[in-house]
Every structure is written in structure tokens, then in C-alpha cells.
Amino acid sequence: MSPVQSPRPALAHRLRALRETQWPEAGITQAQLAQALGGARPLSISLISSWENTDKPVAPPNRRLEAYATLFATRRSLDGAALRVLPVDQLTDEERARRDELLQELMWLREGGGFVPPGSATDIWTFDADQNITIVCARLPEKYRAHLSYADPDSADFVSLYTYADPDALIELFGHIRSRNPENNVKFCTSDELAADDYTSHLVLLGGVDFNSVTRTVIERVKLPVQQVPRKADAEHGGFLVEENGDSKLFEPKLDSREHLLEDVAHFYRDESPFNRKRTVTVCNGMYGRGTLGAVRALTDVRFRDRNTAYVRERFGDLESFSIISRVPVVGGQGLTPDWTLEENRLHEWPEAAG
Structure with a gap:
């Protein structure tokens, strides 16, 4: 496991990440943040910079962290002519819950929490600097891409991504991990392209044992x-089979009589890597593509990632290994992000609750 960083650099890193990656398309500057947090008496840009400086950080006072939490609890902070901190009593119930979660996290970092090792982290996709991260997809079987000229290497129109299974999950996760780890080398490849050294990096595996041979190899170990x-x-749709205490149960996807997917099943699994005990392996899997995307979005979707991360931290504590099988409802052909805080969405959890 990675060493815990000192608290104030961890807080500085998180404050900068909020400004730069919470709403990356907004391009929030330190000057805009200084204006918003200061209100009628704008803060100095140098003060904001000192709070984000991981080399020589200055911890903001509690009332400023409260303002941070309020501002980043709602996208409505971007409405209007300038970035602003809404009055707390104007927040919706969901926004207030988000504010409380974020404020708790920031106060925890300020008081010495630091970064917890990946697997029970403030952000599960944040890794220590200079550690390589490799996302592995299956290659789409030939029978599914034979009719696509874009998937034919001999075609002038060839695009390699058309040969990947689960490209929507890959795009979602690659962008998120890159934004969380700007100093790290983050790469993606298909399972048949994986080099020997890639096995000993942080591995993130997309897709299941039927297509992704690396997922199969890891699960066996x-x-x-x-x-x-x-x-x-x-017409057998498979599922995730759980065997505990001599009992077994199969969690299956649901389809209607016309074979339209109504509900997929997602599996998220994090553990110490069997190839390098100082690195992690993460499996995001589903019986269909929408399940795999749901497993990814549970911890990348801005509307759900913080509450789901908080649930993981509360449920599993500092355990290195954990697994969650959840429902992924499909509405209008689109898979919905699973909310792990709702008991009905969690089909199976392993191991038992920490502590």
C-alpha cells in the first residue's frame, strides 16, 4: 500500500483538484475563486495559490472550507455573470447532503487525514505520483467487427478504438483518471497488447472473463x-455467481421477451495486485456493456461519485480488498449510474463490514 501523505499537501491537492476538475469545462481560475469566496471583499489570488501549493501549503480557516464545500456542492454556483457561493439555505436537500460530505472530507484532510491508500481513498482513482496506471480492455471479437471498415487495419479509414470492447467505459474512465493523476503515466490497451511491465503497474480491467483474458487471469489468482x-x-445470459458458506446465488441481468436489456448487473472489485503487492488491480465489469459502464460511472459520475466513495470508505474502512455487485437499470436504452447508498441497488458485498 502507498504511504499516507502529510495532511496539508493532501488538502492543497484536493482544493486544486476541485477548482480544476470538478467542472473542467468551466475553466475556473484562481482569480474567479478568490472573488467568489471573498464576496464583497475579494481574497487575493496569492492566498488561493498558497492554499493550493502542495510544496509549502497553507491550510485555509474552517469558514473558508465551508465556503469551498458550499460552492462546489452545486453547479448552480456557475449560474449568472460570475462564480458565486450560494446561501446554504438556498441549497436543495441533495446539494446540502453533497455539501456536508465535501465539508467533512475537507475538514478531515485539514486535521490530518491525508490521502488514504487507493481502495479506501477520498477519491479511489487517485494514485501516488509517478506510478503507472494501465487500463486494459478486451479486443472486440472478429465476428462483431468484420463488417466495419473502420475496424479493418487494411482500410484507409481504420480507427483502432473501433476494435475495442467497452469503448464508452474506456473513454469515461481514461479521462477521469487522467484528470485525477496529471503527473502519472496513464495508458490504455487491449488485453493482447499488454506488455510484461504493464502487469506490475496499477491495473484497471474493463469487461469480463468472456472477452478480457486479463480479467480472467486476475480472477483466477x-x-x-x-x-x-x-x-x-x-439465450443464457449468464451472471455473477456468489458462493459463501456453502450457499450459491446467481445475479443475472434482466431482459424482456424481445431480448431488450431492462437491467444489467455491474461488478466493481478492488484488491492488491497479484503481480505487484505495492500496486492495485481494479475490475469494472458487467454482463453487458452497460453494466461495465455502470461499474465505472459509480465512481466517476459527478452526481454520485462522492456519495459512493463515502459509502465505500464507511462500509469497508481501510480494507485493501472489496467487491460490490449492483444493479444497473436501463431506461430508454441508457444504463443509469448505480447509487450504492441505496440498499436495493446493492446485490452483494464482500467482505463483511469493517470493524
């Missing part, structure tokens, strides 16, 4: 009471 039952051509 770890102690996890969850197995994926692959889909079959004879």
Missing part, C-alpha cells in the same frame, strides 16, 4: 467468492 458465468449463444 485472487480469493474472491464471485465468479462470472459467461453468456451463451442459447
Whole structure:
């Protein structure tokens, strides 16, 4: 596991990340933040810079952290002519809950919490600087890409991403991990392109055992009471089989009589890597693509990632290994982000609650 960083650099890193990556398209500057936090008496840009300086950080007073939490609790802070901090009594119930979670996190960092190692972190996708991260997808089987000229290397129109399974999950996760780890080398490849040294980096595996051979290899090497039952051509849709205390249960996707997907099943699994105990392996998997995307978005979707991360931290504590199987409802053909704080969305959790 990675060493815990000292608290104030961790807080400085988080404050900068809020400004730069919470709403990256807004391009919030230190000057805009100084104006918003100061209100009628704008703060100096140098003060904001000192709070974000990880080399020689200055911890903001509690009332400024309260303002940070209020501002970044709602996208409505961007409405109007200038960035602004809304009055707390104008926040919706959801925004107030988000504010409380964020304020708790910032105060925790200020008082010495630091970064917890990946697996139970403030942000589970934040890794120590200079550690390589490799996202591994399956290559889409030939029968599914044979008719696509864009997937043919001999075609002038060839685009390599058309040969990837789960490209929507890949795009979602690659962008998020890059934004959280700007100093790290983050790469993605298909399972057949994985180099020897990639195995000993932080591994993030997208997709299941039927297509992704690396997922299959990892699952065979770890102690996890969850197995994926692959889909079959004879209308068997497979599922995730859990075996505990002599009992077994299969969690299956739901389809209607016309084979339209109504609900997928997502599996998120984090553990110490079997190839390098100082690195992690993470599996984001589903029985169909919308399940895999749901497993990813549970911890990247801005509307749900903080509450789901807080749930993981509360539920599993500082455990290195944990697994969550959840529902992914499909509405209008779109998979919805699972909210792990709702009991009905969590189908299975492993291991038992920490402590």
C-alpha cells in the first residue's frame, strides 16, 4: 500500500483538484475563486495559490472550507455573470447532503487525514505520483467487427478504438483518471497488447472473463467468492455467481421477451495486485456493456461519485480488498449510474463490514 501523505499537501491537492476538475469545462481560475469566496471583499489570488501549493501549503480557516464545500456542492454556483457561493439555505436537500460530505472530507484532510491508500481513498482513482496506471480492455471479437471498415487495419479509414470492447467505459474512465493523476503515466490497451511491465503497474480491467483474458487471469489468482458465468449463444445470459458458506446465488441481468436489456448487473472489485503487492488491480465489469459502464460511472459520475466513495470508505474502512455487485437499470436504452447508498441497488458485498 502507498504511504499516507502529510495532511496539508493532501488538502492543497484536493482544493486544486476541485477548482480544476470538478467542472473542467468551466475553466475556473484562481482569480474567479478568490472573488467568489471573498464576496464583497475579494481574497487575493496569492492566498488561493498558497492554499493550493502542495510544496509549502497553507491550510485555509474552517469558514473558508465551508465556503469551498458550499460552492462546489452545486453547479448552480456557475449560474449568472460570475462564480458565486450560494446561501446554504438556498441549497436543495441533495446539494446540502453533497455539501456536508465535501465539508467533512475537507475538514478531515485539514486535521490530518491525508490521502488514504487507493481502495479506501477520498477519491479511489487517485494514485501516488509517478506510478503507472494501465487500463486494459478486451479486443472486440472478429465476428462483431468484420463488417466495419473502420475496424479493418487494411482500410484507409481504420480507427483502432473501433476494435475495442467497452469503448464508452474506456473513454469515461481514461479521462477521469487522467484528470485525477496529471503527473502519472496513464495508458490504455487491449488485453493482447499488454506488455510484461504493464502487469506490475496499477491495473484497471474493463469487461469480463468472456472477452478480457486479463480479467480472467486476475480472477483466477485472487480469493474472491464471485465468479462470472459467461453468456451463451442459447439465450443464457449468464451472471455473477456468489458462493459463501456453502450457499450459491446467481445475479443475472434482466431482459424482456424481445431480448431488450431492462437491467444489467455491474461488478466493481478492488484488491492488491497479484503481480505487484505495492500496486492495485481494479475490475469494472458487467454482463453487458452497460453494466461495465455502470461499474465505472459509480465512481466517476459527478452526481454520485462522492456519495459512493463515502459509502465505500464507511462500509469497508481501510480494507485493501472489496467487491460490490449492483444493479444497473436501463431506461430508454441508457444504463443509469448505480447509487450504492441505496440498499436495493446493492446485490452483494464482500467482505463483511469493517470493524
